[in-house]
Amino acid sequence: MNAPEWLDYIDHTGDAGILLRAENLRQLFERAAWGMFSVLTNVAEIRLVEETRIQVGANDLPALMLAWLSELNYRHVTEHRLFGKFGIRDINDRMIVAKVSGEAIDPDRHTIFTEIKAVTFHGLRLEKSDSGWEAQIIFDL
Amino acid sequence: MQYDVQKVTDYLWELAPSGGMRVPARIYATEAMLPQILSDNAPQQAANVAHLPGIVKASLAMPDIHWGYGFPIGGVAAFDLESGVISPGGVGYDINCGVRLMASRVTRQQIVPKMRELVNQLFRDVPTGVGSAGGLKTTVSQLRRVAEQGARWPIENGFGSEADLAHIEENGCNARADAAQVSERAWKRGEEQLGTLGSGNHFLEVGYVAEIYDAEAADVLGLVPDQITVIIHCGSRGFGYQVCSDYLDVMDRAVKKYKITLPDRQLACAPISSTEGESYLGAMRCAVNYAFANRQVIAHRTRSAFEKALSMSREEIGLRTVYEVAHNIAKIETHTVEGAQTRLCVHRKGATRAFAPGSLEIPSEFQKIGQPVLIPGDMGRYSYVLAGTSKAMLETFGSTCHGAGRAMSRVKAKKAAGGRNIIREMESRGIIVRGQSRRTIDEEISEAYKDVSNVVDACALAGISRKVAQLRPLGCIKG
Numbered sequence: 230m231n232a233p234e235w236l237d238y239i240d241h242t243g244d245a246g247i248l249l250r251a252e253n254l255r256q257l258f259e260r261a262a263w264g265m266f267s268v269l270t271n272v273a274e275i276r277l278v279e280e281t282r283i284q285v286g287a288n289d290l291p292a293l294m295l296a297w298l299s300e301l302n303y304r305h306v307t308e309h310r311l312f313g314k315f316g317i318r319d320i321n322d323r324m325i326v327a328k329v330s331g332e333a334i335d336p337d338r339h340t341i342f343t344e345i346k347a348v349t350f351h352g353l354r355l356e357k358s359d360s361g362w363e364a365q366i367i368f369d370l
Numbered sequence: 371m372q373y374d375v376q377k378v379t380d381y382l383w384e385l386a387p388s389g390g391m392r393v394p395a396r397i398y399a400t401e402a403m404l405p406q407i408l409s410d411n412a413p414q415q416a417a418n419v420a421h422l423p424g425i426v427k428a429s430l431a432m433p434d435i436h437w438g439y440g441f442p443i444g445g446v447a448a449f450d451l452e453s454g455v456i457s458p459g460g461v462g463y464d465i466n467c468g469v470r471l472m473a474s475r476v477t478r479q480q481i482v483p484k485m486r487e488l489v490n491q492l493f494r495d496v497p498t499g500v501g502s503a504g505g506l507k508t509t510v511s512q513l514r515r516v517a518e519q520g521a522r523w524p525i526e527n528g529f530g531s532e533a534d535l536a537h538i539e540e541n542g543c544n545a546r547a548d549a550a551q552v553s554e555r556a557w558k559r560g561e562e563q564l565g566t567l568g569s570g571n572h573f574l575e576v577g578y579v580a581e582i583y584d585a586e587a588a589d590v591l592g593l594v595p596d597q598i599t600v601i602i603h604c605g606s607r608g609f610g611y612q613v614c615s616d617y618l619d620v621m622d623r624a625v626k627k628y629k630i631t632l633p634d635r636q637l638a639c640a641p642i643s644s645t646e647g648e649s650y651l652g653a654m655r656c657a658v659n660y661a662f663a664n665r666q667v668i669a670h671r672t673r674s675a676f677e678k679a680l681s682m683s684r685e686e687i688g689l690r691t692v693y694e695v696a697h698n699i700a701k702i703e704t705h706t707v708e709g710a711q712t713r714l715c716v717h718r719k720g721a722t723r724a725f726a727p728g729s730l731e732i733p734s735e736f737q738k739i740g741q742p743v744l745i746p747g748d749m750g751r752y753s754y755v756l757a758g759t760s761k762a763m764l765e766t767f768g769s770t771c772h773g774a775g776r777a778m779s780r781v782k783a784k785k786a787a788g789g790r791n792i793i794r795e796m797e798s799r800g801i802i803v804r805g806q807s808r809r810t811i812d813e814e815i816s817e818a819y820k821d822v823s824n825v826v827d828a829c830a831l832a833g834i835s836r837k838v839a840q841l842r843p844l845g846c847i848k849g
Binding site: 238240241245288292299303306307340341342343344346347349350351369370 | 439440463464500555558559568569570608611612614615618619622623635636779780781782807809
């Protein structure tokens with residue numbers, strides 16, 4: 230599967246990482262979630278049949294990105310689900326409310342490439358850029 | 371990156387304190403290993419750890435040092451109980467990732483004709499892989515007892531025997547675990563995973579004793595050439611990862627509360643004696659116990675798999691636990707600091723306890739030789755049994771290395787494996803491998819790892835552990 234033009238995968242000795250670009254903060258967080266699931270599986274194979282509401286909060290923007298992705302990974306692991314579409318309804322630098330879509334893991338259709346132990350602060354970068362925002366996130370595998 | 375590294379001995383290098391460093395950073399390595407070690411960020415991480423309040427003597431790095439979360443992997447750092455801090459990054463996400471070595475009465479000659487059957491049976495009986503089903507289904511209250519009792523819980527529920535316990539670090543249970551400090555998320559992540567190997571670099575390997583370096587120690591451990599061994603390498607699964615994540619978040623806030631200045635946010639910590647510090651210790655110990663229980667269940671399933679595949683009785687096979695060690699953990703220990711017996715909180719992340727002969731914390735039958743240390747290599751080469759030394763007690767808070775460390779990223783490893791049939795290659799070398807995914811096997815090829823014998827030799831030359839035996843693989847299962 231080819232990565233979209235706004236996403237690069239970072240080659241890291243022990244872990245996996247993504248570098249992404251977006252026009253605004255909402256899109257940055259939506260794309261970060263998509264990027265994380267693309268590390269886990271082929272996102273194109275995820276049918277968007279169930280919708281879930283997610284709300285997370287944190288003390289600052291990097292911590293918010295961590296909380297958002299950690300929540301999604303937690304639900305993936307404990308509820309055995311995959312998410313492929315992320316619609317953020319509300320976002321500021323301390324809180325996100327979103328509707329995310331996906332389905333239960335189907336071993337016949339989905340190949341899960343790896344397990345993300347955690348989303349970490351290592352190399353976590355959220356920065357304004359000329360064209361909007363840029364983020365780098367490293368996942369502990 | 372440029373480092374001002376000074377030679378202390380042929381096997382020990384030092385970054386003198388500068389800037390906010392309270393103690394030196396010391397790296398155990400041969401001169402030949404140094405360029406590779408200095409080429410990444412890991413020595414800087416060792417230097418960053420030296421900034422932390424209450425750190426004692428030095429921020430230490432073993433020869434397998436490589437980049438990690440805040441603390442380097444292969445790092446050892448000890449803190450004064452009153453003035454020092456505790457940090458989840460100094461333990462790692464996979465709390466009590468560790469290794470159990472088992473030895474049997476079966477010989478290599480007996481097992482080789484049945485190796486494929488055995489590997490297939492192990493693959494059926496020991497759940498591996500991402501999201502693996504087949505873990506023990508535990509209720510919340512059972513899981514709480516696992517967190518409090520460690521390896522005792524499976525034994526009391528029919529998985530293995532009391533004889534295993536004495537041969538596990540801490541006798542398979544940290545009695546000061548505090549289940550009340552564990553979040554609901556961690557319980558949830560742990561509830562289906564007890565008795566599972568996981569994926570990535572976790573494995574279960576059947577091998578044989580290939581070389582003996584220390585006849586006396588090998589004799590005490592009951593290791594003889596061509597004897598069949600089992601190595602189980604895994605940790606606390608999602609339970610531990612969640613405990614670490616939860617407390618990194620707690621510590622991120624605690625740093626501001628206790629006005630601790632950090633060179634790196636990932637070194638988030640709190641005073642050991644603070645509420646946050648005590649809570650983390652209590653929760654971490656639950657994850658330590660989960661991992662002990664996990665390996666105990668897997669060991670039990672391994673014994674059953676041997677019986678089924680070899681059609682031999684448990685007594686004939688005689689798979690016993692030689693020893694089990696933790697290599698991601700924080701422990702309260704007593705060490706000599708400037709002549710005085712001092713209680714310290716010792717963090718080992720990708721480093722193994724290696725207590726000297728005479729240490730009371732190790733089984734009485736090992737006191738003559740020192741604590742056994744198990745150093746797994748990659749799936750194609752070899753692993754080692756070492757023993758702890760008095761020099762380790764003097765210099766490294768009784769610690770040594772833990773393994774080989776990756777040399778290649780997963781992407782590069784997959785490229786290197788591309789177009790090759792790794793399983794067939796391994797088989798042609800006499801090693802039967804089964805994995806849940808081709809991708810994991812490709813990512814885990816030998817070339818992706820450093821040669822563990824270099825790491826082990828460096829520790830032996832530095833005197834912080836002694837080589838006892840080399841084990842070689844015949845078969846393994848991976849996630």
